[in-house]
Amino acid sequence: MSDRIEVLQGTLDLIVLKLLRSTPANGWELTQSIQVVSKGVLDVNYGSLYPALRRLEAKGWIKGKWGVSENNRRARFYELTSAGRKQLDTERAAWERFSNALGLILSAD
Amino acid sequence: MLSGFLVRLKALLFRRRMNAELDEEMRYHLERDTERNVARGMTTTDAAAAARRSFGNLTVAAEQARDVWRWLWLEELRQDVHYAARSFRRAPSLVATVAITIGVGLGLLVTTFTLFNAYVLRPLAVRDPYALYDVGWRARNGAFHTFTHDQYARITRADVGFSQTFGYRNLFTRVNGRAMVGQLVSGNYFDMLGVPPALGRVMTPADDAAPGAGSVIVLSHDTWLVQFGGDSGVVGRHMRLNGVQLTIIGVAPKGFGGLSEWPYEFWVPLSMAEPLSGWKRIGTLAKSPEDTRMVGRLATGVTPDQAAARLSAWLQNDLPAGKPESRVSQVSMVSRATSMPISPELIAAFSPIVIAFGLVMLIACANVANMMLARGIARQREVGIRLALGAGRSRLIRQMLTESVVLALPAGLVAFVISRAAIDLGTRAMLATLPAEYTPYVRPIDLAPDVRVLFFVLGAAIAAAVMFGTLPALQATRPDIVRASRGDFDTQYRPSRLRNALVVAQISTSVLLMTCAGVLLRSARDAQELDPGFQAREVVLMEVLDPPRARIIEALRMEPGVRDVASASSYPLDGAFPRVEINTATDSNVRVLYNLVSPSYFSAIGLPILRGRNFTESEARGGGAAGTVLVNAGAAKYLWPAGDAIGQSIVPSNDASMRGNVRAYRSARVIGVVADAAPGWIGISADVPVLYYPQPLAAATSAIIVRVATDATVMRDRVERTATQVDSGSVQEIHTLASSFALQAFPFRSGYLLAGVVGILALGLTITGVYGVIGYAVAQRRREFGIRIALGARPTGLVAHVLRQALRLAMIGFAIGMTLALGASRGFAAILQGVNTYDVRGYVIAAAVVFGACVIAAYLPSRRAGKVNAVEALRADS
Numbered sequence: 001m002s003d004r005i006e007v008l009q010g011t012l013d014l015i016v017l018k019l020l021r022s023t024p025a026n027g028w029e030l031t032q033s034i035q036v037v038s039k040g041v042l043d044v045n046y047g048s049l050y051p052a053l054r055r056l057e058a059k060g061w062i063k064g065k066w067g068v069s070e071n072n073r074r075a076r077f078y079e080l081t082s083a084g085r086k087q088l089d090t091e092r093a094a095w096e097r098f099s100n101a102l103g104l105i106l107s108a109d
Numbered sequence: 110m111l112s113g114f115l116v117r118l119k120a121l122l123f124r125r126r127m128n129a130e131l132d133e134e135m136r137y138h139l140e141r142d143t144e145r146n147v148a149r150g151m152t153t154t155d156a157a158a159a160a161r162r163s164f165g166n167l168t169v170a171a172e173q174a175r176d177v178w179r180w181l182w183l184e185e186l187r188q189d190v191h192y193a194a195r196s197f198r199r200a201p202s203l204v205a206t207v208a209i210t211i212g213v214g215l216g217l218l219v220t221t222f223t224l225f226n227a228y229v230l231r232p233l234a235v236r237d238p239y240a241l242y243d244v245g246w247r248a249r250n251g252a253f254h255t256f257t258h259d260q261y262a263r264i265t266r267a268d269v270g271f272s273q274t275f276g277y278r279n280l281f282t283r284v285n286g287r288a289m290v291g292q293l294v295s296g297n298y299f300d301m302l303g304v305p306p307a308l309g310r311v312m313t314p315a316d317d318a319a320p321g322a323g324s325v326i327v328l329s330h331d332t333w334l335v336q337f338g339g340d341s342g343v344v345g346r347h348m349r350l351n352g353v354q355l356t357i358i359g360v361a362p363k364g365f366g367g368l369s370e371w372p373y374e375f376w377v378p379l380s381m382a383e384p385l386s387g388w389k390r391i392g393t394l395a396k397s398p399e400d401t402r403m404v405g406r407l408a409t410g411v412t413p414d415q416a417a418a419r420l421s422a423w424l425q426n427d428l429p430a431g432k433p434e435s436r437v438s439q440v441s442m443v444s445r446a447t448s449m450p451i452s453p454e455l456i457a458a459f460s461p462i463v464i465a466f467g468l469v470m471l472i473a474c475a476n477v478a479n480m481m482l483a484r485g486i487a488r489q490r491e492v493g494i495r496l497a498l499g500a501g502r503s504r505l506i507r508q509m510l511t512e513s514v515v516l517a518l519p520a521g522l523v524a525f526v527i528s529r530a531a532i533d534l535g536t537r538a539m540l541a542t543l544p545a546e547y548t549p550y551v552r553p554i555d556l557a558p559d560v561r562v563l564f565f566v567l568g569a570a571i572a573a574a575v576m577f578g579t580l581p582a583l584q585a586t587r588p589d590i591v592r593a594s595r596g597d598f599d600t601q602y603r604p605s606r607l608r609n610a611l612v613v614a615q616i617s618t619s620v621l622l623m624t625c626a627g628v629l630l631r632s633a634r635d636a637q638e639l640d641p642g643f644q645a646r647e648v649v650l651m652e653v654l655d656p657p658r659a660r661i662i663e664a665l666r667m668e669p670g671v672r673d674v675a676s677a678s679s680y681p682l683d684g685a686f687p688r689v690e691i692n693t694a695t696d697s698n699v700r701v702l703y704n705l706v707s708p709s710y711f712s713a714i715g716l717p718i719l720r721g722r723n724f725t726e727s728e729a730r731g732g733g734a735a736g737t738v739l740v741n742a743g744a745a746k747y748l749w750p751a752g753d754a755i756g757q758s759i760v761p762s763n764d765a766s767m768r769g770n771v772r773a774y775r776s777a778r779v780i781g782v783v784a785d786a787a788p789g790w791i792g793i794s795a796d797v798p799v800l801y802y803p804q805p806l807a808a809a810t811s812a813i814i815v816r817v818a819t820d821a822t823v824m825r826d827r828v829e830r831t832a833t834q835v836d837s838g839s840v841q842e843i844h845t846l847a848s849s850f851a852l853q854a855f856p857f858r859s860g861y862l863l864a865g866v867v868g869i870l871a872l873g874l875t876i877t878g879v880y881g882v883i884g885y886a887v888a889q890r891r892r893e894f895g896i897r898i899a900l901g902a903r904p905t906g907l908v909a910h911v912l913r914q915a916l917r918l919a920m921i922g923f924a925i926g927m928t929l930a931l932g933a934s935r936g937f938a939a940i941l942q943g944v945n946t947y948d949v950r951g952y953v954i955a956a957a958v959v960f961g962a963c964v965i966a967a968y969l970p971s972r973r974a975g976k977v978n979a980v981e982a983l984r985a986d987s
Contacts, residue, residue, distance in 0.1 A: 026137070027134060027138050028137065028138045028141040028142060031138075031142075045164075045165045046138065046142075046163055047164045047165035047166060047167060047169065047170030048165065048170065048173075050131070050134065050135060050170055050171075050174040051170065051174040051176075051177050053174075054174050054177040054178055055177050058116050058117065058178060066130075069137070069141070071141070071144070073137065073140075074133070074137070075134070075137050075141075076130070076133075076134045076137075
């Protein structure tokens with residue numbers, strides 16, 4: 001357990017936007033993707049995902065729709081809007097600048 | 110931004126469904142997670158527990174998710190409104206008191222706003238009214254000019270920034286013994302305003318093609334209903350106007366009364382000006398009179414200033430070179446978008462009323478603020494507990510303000526009802542008290558409430574709530590209320606201080622309003638007994654067309670009961686006399702008033718000649734050539750303070766802009782001095798310098814003044830009959846001088862009456878305020894009074910103690926109010942001549958009334974201080 005990292009406040013938004021970029025997904029699928037893609041390193045409190053989804057929807061970056069899940073049940077699927085796509089690009093650029101800078105500082109001396 | 114708003118709005122409207130969906134979504138997650146865990150080989154119970162564990166706190170997550178989509182403040186507002194409504198249901202007397210108190214104050218303001226809205230804010234029902242401007246120009250010497258008909262025609266063709274223009278003149282006349290007011294307008298009038306006929310057709314440029322042609326008339330909808338009973342066969346019928354036969358071609362749509370606060374009753378082509386006026390101008394003096402007014406529609410993209418500048422340049426070019434002071438100084442553009450344009454005069458006339466009403470409103474708010482303060486003290490235990498439990502102060506203040514708004518809304522409703530009643534009553538009272546001869550001229554415009562009035566009511570009610578609710582809310586949520594709620598008061602806690610300050614403010618305002626009312630009401634009595642300087646009774650005034658004038662005068666002189674017939678260029682009481690600039694041996698360019706009169710004028714209206722002699726008949730026939738003039742006593746004293754006026758000479762300035770008819774009186778010698786009399790308007794003091802020049806009895810365009818032997822009201826009808834027998838339709842206006850006088854006194858009288866009503870309302874509110882505060886103070890100090898009585902204090906001593914406190918407040922308020930009233934009097938003195946603003950009796954009466962009322966209002970509750978039962982008061986858990 002100790003080798004897992006808790007997701008920082010705010011980065012969850014970026015992760016969700018990135019994961020929704022390729023294909024719409026429901027909440028549970030998102031949590032699974034986070035696990036799989038981060039190779040189990042990131043520890044997401046699944047409960048905090050739902051407020052984040054609503055926040056993103058209120059900002060107009062994603063849109064939720066009821067659909068049928070792969071096990072044939074009613075589930076809410078989220079997809080990226082065009083505003084969300086733009087937001088992803090800016091947030092991603094900002095993040096890369098930040099992590100580059102952090103890398104420079106940490107690798108100095 | 111917008112999508113966020115929509116999501117939240119949906120969440121607000123379908124809260125239940127949204128919450129159910131969230132639950133479903135989370136339930137799906139848990140089930141799916143459990144399924145996966147089972148698939149990995151866990152038992153069903155372990156799988157579910159693991160799913161829950163990895164989800165975290167389900168309730169918190171759901172709560173957080175729900176909050177994201179909510180407007181917290183809106184839900185809190187709903188809670189607050191709900192809570193307030195519930196607590197007020199238990200206190201209906203409070204709601205009723207506030208509704209009436211605030212409703213009365215607000216009602217006055219809503220009434221004023223309804224009038225202001227109807228006249229000044231509501232756009233006229235014509236095409237694009239905001240582009241319409243009434244145009245005139247001012248010379249450098251300040252004289253106002255309109256246009257000659259020829260100028261108007263050429264401006265219409267020139268490009269001065271207007272896409273369209275129409276010319277007009279107003280026409281006062283009498284039809285079948287009834288006064289009518291209409292307009293002569295150019296043929297494009299209806300087309301330019303986009304006003305279609307309700308019946309028949311409207312006027313077209315073809316009707317206005319050539320002078321004297323186009324004997325047609327369009328009636329207003331009201332005239333059609335009232336005078337023709339709404340008969341649809343009216344088109345094609347004939348009616349006589351000023352002796353000219355006109356064909357009725359159509360009826361204007363309902364609600365259309367032209368571009369004025371004064372709804373017109375008919376429209377006739379401007380080409381009919383000559384035959385309808387029947388005026389033969391004093392030809393040699395003014396060959397083309399400036400008798401045409403003009404309204405232009407600004408072309409798109411042209412500002413009023415640009416159009417004014419271009420028209421100014423056009424006029425500079427067009428006007429003949431004259432003295433520099435008669436050149437154009439400024440073109441005036443008055444918006445015709447609404448019935449009444451906003452002007453400094455309008456603001457000056459209405460601001461005292463609005464200020465007085467506003468003060469009444471403030472007194473009402475102070476009353477309610479005091480009630481709310483008392484309520485806050487009663488609730489301090491509740492508030493203290495909530496603060497102690499960690500409620501935010503701003504949250505509590507917001508809740509209390511919400512309560513105030515909830516209280517103010519029924520008050521707004523009451524105000525609205527009061528305003529409707531006041532308008533209805535006011536209109537009736539006006540028609541009932543106006544001199545009967547003038548009521549046909551009074552046609553109020555539509556005063557029905559519209560959206561703007563409703564918004565005003567709502568906005569003003571909320572503003573009132575903030576005014577009476579803020580202080581009590583701040584007071585009730587003071588941080589030290591927590592200690593106070595435990596009964597732990599320290600010496601700095603003085604809740605009565607604020608309440609006392611509010612009462613002092615009320616008493617001051619009340620003294621101010623009552624003093625103004627007292628002074629004005631006393632002047633109202635004076636105005637009714639005002640002496641215009643001449644004998645107003647038994648005089649009939651008449652305006653007739655020129656062609657039959659001489660014959661009418663002859664007929665009148667034969668009429669039994671007629672003592673004297675005279676003529677004057679200005680009525681004795683019909684608006685101020687015109688001005689002229691004169692030079693004398695000692696002074697130059699003095700501006701004085703003048704009137705042209707026949708020799709019989711002075712005896713006809715009973716104006717005595719104090720010194721010197723009257724004009725002779727031959728001087729009257731000679732007019733300007735006679736070279737004689739009479740002056741009033743005021744002029745004699747003003748122009749020649751030391752010497753004798755008689756024999757002095759007066760020369761009118763040779764100024765092209767002056768009214769043509771005075772320039773004929775090149776140089777005149779003073780032959781007599783007449784008594785001072787109101788110069789056309791009772792608002793002007795009688796000793797303002799006035800010159801009387803001679804004119805023949807039958808002088809054109811003059812008013813005919815008839816002195817009769819008996820009752821003027823009866824004789825007015827006989828005089829009119831005699832004149833119409835000579836020539837039907839020749840009488841344009843006829844009045845008794847007494848009712849002209851009553852008409853001029855009317856605005857003063859109604860203004861004073863209004864001041865009285867405002868004063869009484871203010872006093873009533875102040876009395877209830879004082880009563881409430883003293884009553885509450887006594888109730889609050891019951892325990893203290895009980896102890897004092899137990900220790901041997903005499904009941905009368907306690908009553909005196911309370912009364913002394915009340916009197917101290919009254920004295921302070923009284924001193925402040927008097928100071929303010931003296932200041933206000935200075936302001937009034939500048940506006941109202943003839944009102945003695947330092948009328949000592951007015952002050953004393955007002956002060957005594959307010960003071961006495963305060964004492965009585967304080968005495969009633971203070972008696973309760975003496976009746977406190979010591980044992981009961983000490984036992985009671987207060």
